[in-house]
Amino acid sequence: MLLLGIDVGTSSVKVSVIDAQSGNIIANKQYPDSESEIISPKYGWAEQSADMWWEHVQKAILLCNQQQKYNPQDIGAIGIAYQMHGLVLVDEQQNSLRNSIIWCDSRAVEIGDKAFETIGADYCLSHLLNSPGNFTASKLAWVKQNEPEVYAKIAHIMLPGDYIAMKFTQQITTSISALSEGIFWDFENQCISEEIMTYFGFEHSLIPEIKPVFSDHGYLTHAVAQKLGLKVGIPVTYKAGDQPNNALSLNVTQPGEVAATAGTSGVIYGVTNHLLYDQQSRVNTFAHVNHTLQNQSLGVLLCINGTGSMNRWTKNIFGTAIDYKSMNQSAQKIAPGSDGLLVLPFGNGAERMLNNKMLSANFNGIDLNLHTQAHLFRAVQEGIAFAFRYGFDILKENGMQPNIIRAGESNLFLSDVFTQSFVNITGVAVELYESDGSYGAAIGAGIGAKIYSSANDAFINKKPLKLIEPDGQSLEQPYHSWKELLAQQLSTL
Structure with missing residues (x-):
C-alpha cells in the first residue's frame, strides 16, 4: 500500500x-x-x-x-x-x-x-x-x-x-x-x-x-x-x-523531545505533557498531533517569522546568478562572526517572541572596505541562528532543556554555516534526518489508516543522516553585540 x-x-x-x-x-x-x-x-x-x-x-x-x-x-x-x-x-x-x-x-x-x-x-x-x-x-x-x-x-x-x-x-x-x-x-x-x-x-x-x-x-x-x-x-x-x-x-512525540525547522519561518518545537505557558506569550503551546482528552500531549512552539524568508530576500537582491548552494559556499569562506557585520532577520510581520512587535530587517556595522557579498551571506545566516538562540533562551525559561534537537536536512539546515552556527550558539547538538513535511504527512496518513500503531512503529528503522555537535568556535561575543542591537531597535518602537 x-x-x-x-x-x-x-x-x-x-x-x-x-x-x-x-x-x-x-x-x-x-x-x-x-x-x-x-x-x-x-x-x-x-x-x-x-x-x-x-x-x-x-x-x-x-x-x-x-x-x-x-x-x-x-x-x-x-x-x-x-x-x-x-x-x-x-x-x-x-x-x-x-x-x-x-x-x-x-x-x-x-x-x-x-x-x-x-x-x-x-x-x-x-x-x-x-x-x-x-x-x-x-x-x-x-x-x-x-x-x-x-x-x-x-x-x-x-x-x-x-x-x-x-x-x-x-x-x-x-x-x-x-x-x-x-x-x-x-x-x-x-x-x-x-x-x-x-x-x-x-x-x-x-x-x-x-x-x-x-x-x-x-x-x-x-x-x-x-x-x-x-x-x-x-x-x-x-x-x-x-x-x-x-x-x-x-518522531518527536514524547515529553522532552524537541524538533526544529528553518523554512520560510523558523521554529523550535518541544513536547510536554504539562499545561505549560509563557507568562508573556512569547512562545505558544498547542495540542500536539497525539493529544487526546485522556492523554494530553502539547507542543511548545517558538516561531521566528524571518528565517528562510530573510535568506530568500538576500538571494533575490543579488539576482538570478546566485542560488542557495553558492551562497552557502561563499559564506563558508568567511570566519565566524562575519567580521563584525550583524543582521536582525526580522521584517516579516509581528514577532511573537518579541511581544508581537513589528521590527524591520537590519544590517549593522557594514564596512565598505572590508565586507563583501560573502560577508552578507554569512551574517544573514548567523543572524538567523542568533534569533533562534534568543528564542531558545525563552524556551529554557519555560522548562525546556533538550540535550539534542532533531531536524530535517532541508531548507537552511542544508547549509553547514547555518547548522554549525545554530549548534554553537545554542550549545545543543542537532541530529539531521532525511525528512520533510510531505513525508511526515504521509506517515500521519499511515497512522490514521491504522497501518502503523504509533509514530514509533512508523519510524522503527529510521536513522539520522548525521550528528552535528558544537565545534568550539564561540559566537558568544557577536551574539552579545547582536542582542544589544536588538534591544536598541526595540527601544525605538
Whole structure:
C-alpha cells in the first residue's frame, strides 16, 4: 500500500508518495518551483488564495504521478500538513469567500491584545495557554469588524489543511489541535472556549465537526479521483499544522523531545505533557498531533517569522546568478562572526517572541572596505541562528532543556554555516534526518489508516543522516553585540 503526503507551505506545495511497509519515499515533487505569491495590500498584511493552494496541490500530485515510479491506484490514504494559523472562510456551497489571512499577517494584533486584556491574562494563559494575539480567532474578529458583508456569508471557518481536505472530499472537519492553534480551545474544560466565542460574538455553527487528528476526515470524490488518477473513496486520514507535523516527521512525540525547522519561518518545537505557558506569550503551546482528552500531549512552539524568508530576500537582491548552494559556499569562506557585520532577520510581520512587535530587517556595522557579498551571506545566516538562540533562551525559561534537537536536512539546515552556527550558539547538538513535511504527512496518513500503531512503529528503522555537535568556535561575543542591537531597535518602537 502507498501513502500520499501533502505539505501546503507558504512558498510551495510539496507531495511525497511512500511505501507504507518500508517507509521509503518512492517519489516526491513540489509546485511551483519558485516561491508562491504572498499578497500584501497594506503594511503588515499577508494573504494567499486558498484556491491557489488547491491548484498547486493538484499540479504537484500530477507531476509526481508523471514520474511513473508507482501506480496511483495503489495509494490507500492521504495525509495533509499545512501552514498554521491561517483563516479560510467558505459559504454554504463550500466556495472560498476571500483570500486566506495567513500566519504572518499582523492586522489582528491589536484585536488579540485587547481580548487578552479584557478576558484576562489569568484565563487566557491557564485555559487557552496563549494570548489570542494575531491567531485565527483574532483574524476572524477582524473580518467580523471590517468586512461584515463577508462575515454574514460564512458557513464554516477552517485552517488551510481543512480547506484542502474539503476539496478532496467535500466534507469539512477540524481537530483539537487545529482549534488550539486558532486559540479556540479551552484546555482546562476540554471544549471550545465559551469565553472566546462570547467575547468575539462568534456562532458555534461556524466550527466544523471535531475529529481526532488521526481519523477519517472524508473520502475522495469521484471527480477529484478521476482528475488525479486516484481511487474513488480513499480516505484523508490525517491533518496537522506544519510544525506539529514536522515534529511527527522526526518522531518527536514524547515529553522532552524537541524538533526544529528553518523554512520560510523558523521554529523550535518541544513536547510536554504539562499545561505549560509563557507568562508573556512569547512562545505558544498547542495540542500536539497525539493529544487526546485522556492523554494530553502539547507542543511548545517558538516561531521566528524571518528565517528562510530573510535568506530568500538576500538571494533575490543579488539576482538570478546566485542560488542557495553558492551562497552557502561563499559564506563558508568567511570566519565566524562575519567580521563584525550583524543582521536582525526580522521584517516579516509581528514577532511573537518579541511581544508581537513589528521590527524591520537590519544590517549593522557594514564596512565598505572590508565586507563583501560573502560577508552578507554569512551574517544573514548567523543572524538567523542568533534569533533562534534568543528564542531558545525563552524556551529554557519555560522548562525546556533538550540535550539534542532533531531536524530535517532541508531548507537552511542544508547549509553547514547555518547548522554549525545554530549548534554553537545554542550549545545543543542537532541530529539531521532525511525528512520533510510531505513525508511526515504521509506517515500521519499511515497512522490514521491504522497501518502503523504509533509514530514509533512508523519510524522503527529510521536513522539520522548525521550528528552535528558544537565545534568550539564561540559566537558568544557577536551574539552579545547582536542582542544589544536588538534591544536598541526595540527601544525605538
